[in-house]
Amino acid sequence: DVGMTQSPLSLPVTLGQPASISCRSSQSLVFSDGNTYLNWFQQSPGQSPRRLIYQVSNRDSGVPDRFSGSGSGTDFTLIISRVEAEDVGIYYCMQGSHWPWTFGQGTKVEIK
């Protein structure tokens, strides 16, 4: 299985400040069709996961533009440019290039 390693696992952030989450895969996530199927999900307390980003950097409709994704190959990053109170939750990266699809351990974002 493809290992997905997130860091940090806990991220206390001051309101209005940026936050950055790293996700590294144990092998390249470039699929045979040339696309890279790396996703980011947000799970707010008591809620189901919600997709924020797909194919590395494509933001979902309705997702604030303070969320951005970048990276290639095996190294990926999610950035929240200015953290707001509603951003509290656990963030997961997930690869959809190799079955079984695998998730990172999750990064808990909280307000300082």
Added chain:
Amino acid sequence: EVQVVESGGGLVQPGGSLRLSCAASGFTFSPYSMHWVRQAPGNGLESVSAISGNGGNTYYANSVKGRFTISRDNSKNTLYLQMGSLRAEDTAVYYCAREGTPGTLDSWGQGTLVTVSS
């Protein structure tokens, strides 16, 4: 509005069986691959199983292979997960999710809790 709603969870004894259902609405069900993803209490997310739109291709995590069976009834817009030989480590919230485009899960249900305990 795209919606998937899971049902069928509950308390089951070790070694027992349970069938989960996922009712889809708001989109044409048959073209889309569908997935089951689970989350043990206080833990992260784990892919369990997936099935192609016509049901011809199925995929399983090693942890459930030979014990779980995924299926779908496109005439009823419903996805299923038949779970057998259940173990304590299968205790989790089970989510149904749509593979909207390749390599991603764009719509998730609210989940259904399966507890395996004597």
